[in-house]
Amino acid sequence: MTENRTARVERTTRESSVVVEIDLDGTGSTEISTGVPFFDHMLTAFGAHGSFDLTVRATGDVEIESHHTVEDTAIVLGQAIDQALGDKRGIRRFGDAWIPMDETLAHAAVDVSGRPYFVHTGEPEHLLTAVIGGNPGVAYNTVINKHVFETLAINARIALHVRVLYGRDQHHITEAQYKAVARALRAATESDPRATGVPSTKGAL
Numbered sequence: 001m002t003e004n005r006t007a008r009v010e011r012t013t014r015e016s017s018v019v020v021e022i023d024l025d026g027t028g029s030t031e032i033s034t035g036v037p038f039f040d041h042m043l044t045a046f047g048a049h050g051s052f053d054l055t056v057r058a059t060g061d062v063e064i065e066s067h068h069t070v071e072d073t074a075i076v077l078g079q080a081i082d083q084a085l086g087d088k089r090g091i092r093r094f095g096d097a098w099i100p101m102d103e104t105l106a107h108a109a110v111d112v113s114g115r116p117y118f119v120h121t122g123e124p125e126h127l128l129t130a131v132i133g134g135n136p137g138v139a140y141n142t143v144i145n146k147h148v149f150e151t152l153a154i155n156a157r158i159a160l161h162v163r164v165l166y167g168r169d170q171h172h173i174t175e176a177q178y179k180a181v182a183r184a185l186r187a188a189t190e191s192d193p194r195a196t197g198v199p200s201t202k203g204a205l
Contacts, residue, residue, distance in 0.1 A: 005189075007083035011076045015068040016060030020080045024189050026053025034058040034073055036066040038133045038140035042178045043073075050182035062138045070140070074148045078155025085156075085189060088112060093199040095187025101176040104167030108180035110188040111159040114205040118150040122164035123173065130170040142170050149181060158188075 005024040012018075030047035032040045034056060047054030056077070060069030085091070096109040127142040134140075153160035162181060167173040198205055 005084045005086060007080040009076050009080040011072060016058060016072040018058040018072050018076045020076045021055040022080045022084050023053035024084045026051060029053045031055045034069055035060065035062045036069055036138045036140055039070050042175065045175060046178050046182040049179045050186045066138050066140055067144060070144055070148060071151060074151040075155050078152040081156040087198060088205045089198050090191055090195050091189050091199060092192045093188055095184045097180045097183030099176045099180040101172040104172040104176045105165040106176035106180045107163050108184040109161045110184040112188050113159050114157050115159060116154040116157050117159040118153040119161040120146045120149060127170055127173060132171055142174055145174055145177060
């Protein structure tokens, strides 16, 4: 496995400024500040359950709404994961996780394939209009969940399938998905003691 699987990525536009630092072989230590409190909560859970050391510092035009900051952070996080993976030698490549959260059950499956693909199913329709937080502070609109995971998959160059089997509370449904993606990525990117090379018959990922 590639040593020092770390990355630091910065991205600045007229809408946001984002810096992400990640260590795939960390212990789940996080330092998150995006200006969107619920998104901070989700990224903290992502780092903790992925056992990634994760620092995210983002500022954006949250006076408009949280969309640009959340979207751009997902771009940079995906790019950082891709860079930290290096040549992907010695990893398990595939991983999945089931996360129950009270009345909710979510599942995520990952292939660190180098070929971006995303499938998202099962979110209840009320998440298209649900809002978490914002009284006071900046609200998180759960309609963005699908876009976050799709953006992450594209920029990390992974195949990612996320599904909600059932659930009612928008907080639980959203958080279960973030945790499932983190746990699946943790499993897919960890060391496989039986693998010595790149886990592909092509010889590259």
